[in-house]
Amino acid sequence: MKELDVGGEYEYGFKDDFEPIYSTGRGLTEATVREISAAKNEPEWMLDYRLRAFALYEKMPMPSFGPDLSQLDLANMRYFQRASDTIARDWDDVPDKIKETFDRLGVPEAERKYLAGSSAQYESEVVYHHMREDFEKLGIIFMDTDSALQEYPELVKQYFGKLVPASNNKFSALNSAVWSGGTFIYVPKGVKTEVPIQSYFRINAENTGQFERTLIIVDEGASVNYVEGCTAPNYSADSLHAAVVEVNVMKDAYCRYTTIQNWSDNVYSLETKRARALENATMEWVDGNLGSKVTMKYPSIYLDGQGAHGTMLSIAFAGGNIIQDTGAKMIHNAKKTTSSIVSKSLCKDGGRVDYRGYLKFGRHSDGSFAHVECDTIIMDDQSASDTIPFNEILNGNVSMEHEAKVSKISEEQLYYLMSRGISEAKATEMIVMGFVEPFTKELPMEYAVELNRLIEYQMEGSVG
């Protein structure tokens, strides 16, 4: 068999030498928390909230399950770095070096092509933000969460921290203490947008902590499609991305939240994402995890209204020494709620991909239904995978189906394709593409193309 070229590197691993205009330096104390809040000129209640969260953070233990986080150097992290003192509304106003970076990532290009709105966060804060006028006129609010706190304090106060309490876990407490940036979206009653809104998150310096805070409210009968992408440069020192995302989907509303996480292999990605769906609402998480050093992320949906529907569609790809510890949680709290989880995982070159799930039918979930499917391919004998789903049922009138499979690449499929004259490498790639297709076909076109390219690249050298 022909040796394949393993070449190529993580494509987004370049860095620029942009200096932040303001930074709280390394390490975290109560003074840092006060400094961040003061730098943002926040209302008193937010400072109090941050300080309470910081006290919790200091007390709370590291997660009792999942990957080893002992190498995560929290003491040396930079917790707040401001790149620009204004948020550009026009791409030309973005500082040149940052602009160059985002240009290389294809951010404004994507916007011109197909987005209703787009924003870009660089280190701790959003540096660019734009919304198409026709969507603005519909009354959609789309801005960074810092600006929202200044401009819509009541709305933010009403929803902030209500789905994810600071006390949820150590990293949600940390985010609540030092959060900065992130996206705020409010879609008014009955307003529907098919065209996606996008945010792009970029970490540039080493040892950087990025703590974006995203809050979405889709009011009754409204709909929104939100996409986020994440990249960072390669460094030997680790960075941390600990986001908190809260999505409120009101009666009859619809929200799709798509994430393509492609951090470099020095980023710990420890996320807390939670959504709540009311009567007949639909919430969909579409979640791709391709990069990072360690990811821990289990987006949840609280199906609190009768007839609410929740979906989780995810892929996780763990290459060399990467740990993807991901999954989903569905909590059926009302009658006739339905949910579906489809998880596709791949690991190779010593990667580890684990699925952790939690499905609950509460006392009042009569007539509810859930479907869970977890498939894993372990590509070589250095890699491993655990599937750990918990299903808790407190109602006699529900039904749940759960299936999981773990195997190597199907030899039958491989031999079939090879018998048709296709090389082993190409055949393997085709099988993998087929395996993740249920996911890629749900992505916006540009992302699907990009994802296929990424997987092709990840697959290079997997046979030889």
Place this chain on the structure above:
Amino acid sequence: MSDLKVLEQSVIDFSNLKKEPGWFQKLRKAAFTKMTMLELPSFEKIRYQRWPIIPKQTLLESRKVELDQKRAVGNTVVQVGSRTLSLKLTNELKQKNVIICDWETALIEHSDLIQKYFMTKAVKWDADRLTAAHLAQLTSGLFIYVPRNVELDEPITSYLTQDARDGQDYVHHVLIVAAENSRFSYLENRDTLGNETTTANIIVEVIAEQNSHVKFAGVDQLGETTTAYINRRGYLLDNAKIDWSIGLLNDGNIIGDFDSDLIGAGAHADVKVVAISTGNQIQGIDTRVTNYGKHSIGQILQHGVILSRSTLTFNGIGHIIKGAKGANAQQESRVLMLSTKARGDANPILLIDENDVQAGHAASVGRVNQEQLYYLMSRGLHKEGAERLVIRGFLGPVLTAIPAADVRERLIETIEGKLINGQKFEKVSR
């Protein structure tokens, strides 16, 4: 002296009285020392740590009790508490040098065999606080040894009754060794006499050597006032096979820990567990198969029915160790929820450290199959009866594996009784 020291001294006195071999006495003492240092074992989503799960009062000799003659048929052992009431071996067994004896006799007459196999392979005595407590306070049990190349046509049957009449705790051990190429069936019936509040700690070890095949059927019907830890564990060498069929029909709170270690290449464990939870009881079942050997096969099937205000937790764990190439781990957990006040958990877990494998699980939770129900009702059965019949089919995988027709019949009666009670509860609580 602390309570524990008093207990230890009385166990030593007991041990001297029974003339237990020195090595065993030494192990007991080590277990007493280690016991307090070890943690209780943890099982996912089963919180039993506050239950009265550690036995404390095990030395009371059982009061006299009449032998139920119906039980003493064929190759049987009948034990009630610390007493062995009947031990009958057919001529076939005697001729083939099969050993079946109670624990006291085994320690004296087969000390070397016990020393070789007891709590060193399947269950390690120092694994956790419950295994150490078991060894420290072990007072009764059963030893079965089937020599090389021996095949038995008749099953070996045991009736092991926990005596709860005087509130004594129960620590009981069964050690089964299937030597190379042996083949036999074993049926274990467990129940409770009396209704004082007690703790039971039961460990069953099955050592299946090369090419042996053991069919193990267990029917557990411990009483409502018994809190029990039941650990059954197989240790399988090359090409050995164990078929486990376990029916959990207890009335009290239970931790069931059922493990198979597929050590040898081609070893095969087929584990079938059915459980019914009723009343206010909590049953936590942790069934695990670990594939160490190449081309080893582990299959788990768990079917559970949950009634009234009870809780049933099924953990199914398939663990493939690195190097177990060609291994296969499959599992299926199905739960029927027949009550709006009950709680069911089905947690199918796969831990895979090797890529050249096949692993899969399926789990489902739901109501009684409505199509089957309507079909039966259309044939004139009333709803409750039809429902019970569908459930009997659902429990079939274990029922059909019970090798004795009369035991099977009585089991079906017990199940009927439990289901009728559950149905009454549903009617009243709606």
